[in-house]
Amino acid sequence: MQSEMPTLKxxxxxxxxxxxxxxxxxxxxxxxxxxxxxxxMGEYKISLSELMGHSVLAKAPVATVTAPKYRDTTxxxxxxxxxxxxxxxxxxNRADFLVGA
Incomplete structure (x- = not known):
């Protein structure tokens, strides 16, 4: 007896x-x-802010955006x-590339 294979559908x-x-x-x-x-979180009194990494105890460095000091004119x-x-x-000579110079 041969079993039939299921169809694609x-x-x-x-x-x-x-x-x-x-x-x-x-x-x-x-x-x-x-x-x-x-x-x-309730058991350990962890706030949502702490969970998201905004804890007072977290001392991770915060990335800051620094204004450009030099620009390639080309x-x-x-x-x-x-x-x-x-x-x-x-x-x-970096003085040649100063922004606003």
Whole structure:
């Protein structure tokens, strides 16, 4: 006795049904994990701000934007003067590239 293989249409329907089941299971699991996180936050008195990394205890450096100090007149590229010098200014008189000079 030979068993028939499912048709493409049947396989696609099975895949869609499985994808729906996977999404429901993922949502259910995410709700459980979220409830656990909220419970732990309450247990340890962790605020949302602390959770997001805005804690007073967090001493992570804050990135700042520095105004450009030098500009390449050919390309318009700029450099703040911090860090490694770009190729267009390396080994040249930096005074020639000052912004506003």
């Amino acid at each position: 049947e396989l696609l329907a099975q895949r869609e049904a499985l994808q729906d089941q996977l999404e429901v299971a993922r949502q259910r699991q995410a709700e459980i994990v979220l409830a656990e996180i909220v419970a732990k 390309t318009g590229a700029t450099w703040s003067g911090r860090g490694r010098a770009p190729h267009w200014i390396a080994d040249k």
